[in-house]
Structures are given as C-alpha cells and as structure tokens.
Amino acid sequence: MSSPAPVRVLLVEDDELMRRSFTVALERYGYAMTAAADGLTGLELFRDGGFDLLVLDVMLPGLDGIGLCRRVRETSLVPVLMMSARGDGLDVVAGLEAGADDYVVKPVDTYVLVARIRSLLRRATYAPVPAPGAAPADVPGPAEGERLVFGDLAVDTGGMEVFVAGEPVALTPTELKLLLEFAAHPGIVLERHTLLRNVWEYGWDGDSRVVDLCVQRLRRKLGRDRIETVRGFGYKLRR
Known part of the structure; x- marks a missing residue:
C-alpha cells in the first residue's frame, strides 16, 4: 500500500536565512517545500498548481504578500498563512482582509508555525470546497437533517x-x-x-x-x- 503524497507547501519569504531555515524545518516535519524570494516568482509558482497551503511573508519585493494573497484569491481557496514582522500593524489587518486564513508574527518558533499549518490543513480536510467558479462536486443529495x-x-x-x-x-x-x-x-x-x-x-x-x-x-x-x-x-x- 503506497503512502499518501506529502503536503505541498509554497513558502514566499525574501529573507534568505529565514527562507532556508523554514524550508529545512518544515521538510523535517514531512512537508514538500517549494520556496520563492519575491511575490512575482511566488505567483508564477502558485499558478503552476498543486500546492496544498501557502505561507506568505507580508513584506516582499515586487509584489508584496498582501497583493499576492489577493491574486491567489481570484482563482483559489487554498489555505493561506501570512507572516508579519509587526503583530500590531496594519499589515495584519490588510492580510486578513485580502483573504488570508490566519497569521503568525515573526520571529516565530517552528513549533508554532507547524501548529498553525496543521490547523489550516485540518480545516481544509474538514471542509473541502471547489475553487471560485468551479462546478459543484458531484455528490449525493443531503440526507434528512443535513x-x-x-x-x-x-x-x-x-x-x-x-x-x-x-x-x-464559494x-x-x-x-x-x-x-x-x-x-x-x-x-x-x-x-x-x-x-x-x-x-x-x-x-x-x-x-x-x-x-x-x-x-x-x-x-x-x-x-x-x-x-x-x-x-x-x-x-x-x-x-
């Protein structure tokens, strides 16, 4: 019996040290990591498809994390976790308004980041939904009371x-x-x-x-x- 495919995570973080650190740490937890250093590259990678979750830094060169999240939400409902260096700043609000599901404040411990990722993935498994504009899934009609x-x-x-x-x-x-x-x-x-x-x-x-x-x-x-x-x-x- 084949093992399930690893969860694919796209990390977009411009700080090279943090990008490498998060990538190595999350790979140790079994996630299949793809990383980008700027928003436009992250958008191109996202459009290639297949990611189960996105982790986006707010402050990115070219296209910032908030703008990237908005572009993602135009076509996808994939879970998005934002990372902010300013926990009480307007960027947190802007990221959530753009469609992010949750956020963490940097510096963030790996176990906190993993906990937030696991929570988002449980929600996605618990409540599977199609992308905006997609046809509803072909499922039987709801039973009485559903x-x-x-x-x-x-x-x-x-x-x-x-x-x-x-x-x-959607x-x-x-x-x-x-x-x-x-x-x-x-x-x-x-x-x-x-x-x-x-x-x-x-x-x-x-x-x-x-x-x-x-x-x-x-x-x-x-x-x-x-x-x-x-x-x-x-x-x-x-x-």
Whole structure:
C-alpha cells in the first residue's frame, strides 16, 4: 500500500536565512517545500498548481504578500498563512482582509508555525470546497437533517456547500467552518474566544481581529445582515 503524497507547501519569504531555515524545518516535519524570494516568482509558482497551503511573508519585493494573497484569491481557496514582522500593524489587518486564513508574527518558533499549518490543513480536510467558479462536486443529495436553511441561506453539511437564493457561494475552508459553527448554534451569541478555539484551534486567547475580519468576509459573500454583532459579547447567526 503506497503512502499518501506529502503536503505541498509554497513558502514566499525574501529573507534568505529565514527562507532556508523554514524550508529545512518544515521538510523535517514531512512537508514538500517549494520556496520563492519575491511575490512575482511566488505567483508564477502558485499558478503552476498543486500546492496544498501557502505561507506568505507580508513584506516582499515586487509584489508584496498582501497583493499576492489577493491574486491567489481570484482563482483559489487554498489555505493561506501570512507572516508579519509587526503583530500590531496594519499589515495584519490588510492580510486578513485580502483573504488570508490566519497569521503568525515573526520571529516565530517552528513549533508554532507547524501548529498553525496543521490547523489550516485540518480545516481544509474538514471542509473541502471547489475553487471560485468551479462546478459543484458531484455528490449525493443531503440526507434528512443535513441541509440547514435560514431564509434564502442554505448550508448543506453533507456536501459542504453553501447557497444563497439557490446560487452556490464559494467559501474558503476557514470561512466555511466558521459558518458551520454559527449554523450549529442559530440565534445563540458565540464569543470571539469560543470561535478562536473551535474554528482556529487556538489554545489561548488569540487575536480577535482574525474572527472579526473573517466575519466581514462572510458578510460580503452571504449578505451583511446574516451575522449580527452583539457588542461586548460576539456574533450570532440570525434565525
């Protein structure tokens, strides 16, 4: 019986020492690494296809990590992890708004980087979704109880598909898992730290901006009134 193919990771990092260090460290964990030193080269490599996850530095020559993430999101829902040297800077917000699923702050320990990568890959396995514009997967219709309906929003928990007014909506694995968390608790306020634990798998109180910006992206795709903000507490899906 053949062993499964290794996970293919594209790392785009302009610092040569960090690029080599991360590549060697992640290869030791069994990942098949491809590395690029600038955004345009990273974009070319990405377009060659076949990557399971992208790790992008924010500050890159030519095309920065935020611009690269936007270009990736034009055609793909592949998980994206951003690396920022400024944990409280605007680049973190910009990266998440561009479609990144999560971020880490440099300098970052290898075990933290691996933990964030594993969490992203679990989400992608848990919630497989097609690329934007792709035809829905040919899966059997949902069994009774597997289609959750909230007005004209329908969530097929068996086929992992989302529809608004009958039209399919492409969500990243993180966006889909967040929506499934809301759909499992309609009308109930979910606190940010609960969402960080259940969706992002943070074992500690992480940066709530990750939640806030992912909710914003969901609202743009599903309708701004779907998810209600309960100030001082968190969010809830309208029944």
